[in-house]
Amino acid sequence: MFKFNFNLDCEAESGTEDLETESIEPPLEWLPALRHEITKHHLPSSSDADVIEVTIGTTKIKHLAESCALKKLQEKGNSCNVSSVLEKHTDLVPAVYEGGLTIWECTWDLLQHLADLDICLKDKRVLELGCGAALPAIYCALHGAHITVQDYNEEVVNFITIPNVAVNLYNSTTEEAATSVDVHPSQTLASRATFYSGDWAAVNELLLNQQKCESNKGENITDDANDEGQKFDLILTSETIYNPSCNKKLLDLMTAHLKQDGIILLAAKTHYFGVGGGTQQFANLVKAQDQLQVQSITSNSLGVKREILKMNFKVKQ
Numbered sequence: 001m002f003k004f005n006f007n008l009d010c011e012a013e014s015g016t017e018d019l020e021t022e023s024i025e026p027p028l029e030w031l032p033a034l035r036h037e038i039t040k041h042h043l044p045s046s047s048d049a050d051v052i053e054v055t056i057g058t059t060k061i062k063h064l065a066e067s068c069a070l071k072k073l074q075e076k077g078n079s080c081n082v083s084s085v086l087e088k089h090t091d092l093v094p095a096v097y098e099g100g101l102t103i104w105e106c107t108w109d110l111l112q113h114l115a116d117l118d119i120c121l122k123d124k125r126v127l128e129l130g131c132g133a134a135l136p137a138i139y140c141a142l143h144g145a146h147i148t149v150q151d152y153n154e155e156v157v158n159f160i161t162i163p164n165v166a167v168n169l170y171n172s173t174t175e176e177a178a179t180s181v182d183v184h185p186s187q188t189l190a191s192r193a194t195f196y197s198g199d200w201a202a203v204n205e206l207l208l209n210q211q212k213c214e215s216n217k218g219e220n221i222t223d224d225a226n227d228e229g230q231k232f233d234l235i236l237t238s239e240t241i242y243n244p245s246c247n248k249k250l251l252d253l254m255t256a257h258l259k260q261d262g263i264i265l266l267a268a269k270t271h272y273f274g275v276g277g278g279t280q281q282f283a284n285l286v287k288a289q290d291q292l293q294v295q296s297i298t299s300n301s302l303g304v305k306r307e308i309l310k311m312n313f314k315v316k317q
């Protein structure tokens, strides 16, 4: 059952809507960007009894139960941002924990939409932003795409995202064969998936810097062709636009890393009550930016409150 139980403690505890008090609150500190490597600790183990299998179209996707990740996080202790937030039974706390351990309902819309589209994903480069469990990206990887996935919290990436990707893509038989020729067991997996955590503005900068380094290496082709090759054919995101103050950095990240003929699919509620974000607010931002065109795809199966925005670059005249 969907709930958006934002932590509004700051207002509730102060017991006042005094603007002066609000105006002296320090700005939120957003987490830096990190790239995460797969280690053997992320690989599926026989103790991962809580693996759930879902079928989307004809594709079977596995994911760890939320309780399994929570248990591992709790074992890690209270020092971590995410477990201390979860103890307060809140869905998210802005800039501290952004809700990635739960699978939110628009993920299912996005998965169904991908299955309905039936596009060729083989060898495509797919980026999922604010991925949490990363099921849409995993769907694409199971159809042959290389995936890059990002979640705000590194704990989510380590305890849900990477294990979910591993449980779907790691083939112990072929990977064991690989180890016999001195290849690390997680290397083959790493060639199919790349992982980041951190705030969208910081991730954008990190990706741009990496792109620059790669461009410097590619001596035989033009910079433009090289840059384009590192961008994404498809960018996916689900339930990430509830906080309007973050939407510009999400949009900047998307437009900076989308191929000229690439597509963005964004699944979200039309309106997130109490916070102001939603598909209409985001579509207005896209229109104001004037680089992308945006089309809204609604269907009866999505219901009245949920929507998928499909965006691509405007064709230059």
Ligand SMILES: C[S@@+](CC[C@H](N)C(=O)[O-])C[C@H]1O[C@@H](n2cnc3c(N)ncnc32)[C@H](O)[C@@H]1O
Residues within 6 Å of the ligand: 030, 098, 099, 100, 101, 102, 103, 104, 105, 106, 107, 129, 130, 131, 132, 133, 150, 151, 152, 153, 198, 199, 200, 201, 237, 238, 239, 240, 246
């Ligand atoms: C409600 S969760 C949705 C998780 C998943 N996409 C789903 O549909 O189940 C929102 C996600 O947005 C991402 N997010 C929100 N604000 C962010 C920010 N400023 N920078 C980076 N990621 C952010 C977090 O990674 C978080 O997991």
